[in-house]
Amino acid sequence: MNETAPVSAPLDGRDPANLRGDAITGNRYFSREFAQKEADQLWSRIWHVAGRTAEMPEPGDFVVHDFLKESVICVRQDDGSIRAFYNSCGHRGMRMVRQSSSVDAFACPYHGWKWGTDGVLKSVQDDHDFPQGNPCGKLSLKELRCDTWGGFVWYSMDPDGQSLHDYLAPMPEVYARYPMDTAVRVAWYRIAIDANWKFVTDNFSESYHTRTAHPQVPPWIDQDVDTARHEMWPQGHGRTVQPMRPSLSDRLPDGVQHPFEYILREWGVDPAGYASYEDMAMQGWLDLKAAKRKLWQERGYLHYEHMDDEEITDSPHTVIFPNVTISFLPDNLIFFRSEPHPDDPEKCYFDLWCMAFPVAGQDTVESIMAGPKPLREVEVCEHRNFDGGRGIPELAGQIVYQDMELAEGMQAGMHSRGYRDAYLSAQETRVRFFHEILNDWLEGRR
Secondary structure, X not given: OOOOOOOOOOEEOOOHHHOOOOOOOHHHHOOHHHHHHHHHHHHOOOEEEEEEHHHOOOOOEEEEEEEOOEEEEXXXXXXXXXXXXXXXXXXXXXXXOOOOEEXXXXXXXXXXXXXXXXXXXXXXXXXXXXXXXXXXXXXXXXEEEEEEEOOEEEEEOOOOOOOHHHHHXXXXXXXXXXXXXXXXXXXXXXXXXXXXXXXXXXXXXXXXXXXXXXXXXXXXXXXXXXXXXXXXXXXXXXXXXXXXXXXOOOOOOOOOOOHHHHXXXXXXXXXXXXXXXXXXXXXXXXXXXXXXXXXXXXXXXXXXXXXXXXXXXXXXXXXXXXXXXXXXXXXXXXXXXXXXXOOOOOOEXXXXXXXXXXXOOOOEEEOOOOOEEEOOOOOOOEEEEOXXXXXXXXXXXXXXXXXXXXXXXXXXXXXXXXXXXXXXXXXXXXXXXXXXXXXXXXXXXX
């Protein structure tokens, strides 16, 4: 098994003693002044995900990421590296490209200036007509810092901030055994919802809502209050490590086929061999680990090679501060992201990318959040409006659909005179922790 760098010990994500007690006030979700402070002090300084490295395999391939009023191009270079530039022509500021593609040079649609994929100006009309001299070879697009991790392309608008590795720490070490760059994106959605972006991070920072909002989850992921492990780190990142086994508290009615039985049978474990439901859940979970460890290679699950016993059976649901969440499952990665609307703090965009690790002989995968999908890179993002669920009928009943159903009611509630601050359970400690780290960024303490 690969050796990994030591990981800093996490804080207890259920211990409110790790909190200052900053209030989570309603105005944070609708105030334009607060949103502007986020734009100035947070979004201009963090690392953003522009896309997947798989989108840009060849020199000249590029992705475009629009964020608030800004637009960034990340483009593959001839030497295989990736560089990022503001999507703004150095002549008069015109946006040069609207969507991801592949080019030999970026041509401005306004006056025809052409910029190389290295950002250097290659040609202009009437190059003799410049009192300052011919600008070709002298001017360059403004560059941003760009890096990769996990098969994701990241960039930062802050030239003096942390490196990507330091910003993400300790996530690169925590997930070093997952071959994230091999994951295939099989579903790709960007959904406009009528809620502030922070609702999404709040929601993914706790599992207390699961029993109410996601009744389909407890039969296959044990999120009981004293079962899952809650962790958080000073950078603001955190996770809930959830055993992928049946809850002992929330049980299906007698006579209903249990989904965990299907999983056990898939790996050659007989669910009828257990004396009780508790034995099937607890011992079956251990037997499943052993079966996967024994059979992974012959069954083509090559991504298990370096993963440990927890990783091949469990689900560490991970929030990367401030707005990225990745669910790590044994055979899937699910990427969630919320981004603010450029004009209205009561709206945001919710990104859902379902990814699967290739398995020999499989041509269809269960994407967990979006249903069965062909095991191939999806080429086009589905842009939708949630519209009370009417905009994404194919996701009805899925976990993310249920979460988005809650978003608008939560947003409306932030305006109420009856709301003053969240009254949190211990398992929701990470919700307030997120807001305290956000306050640190907005007040210049980060």
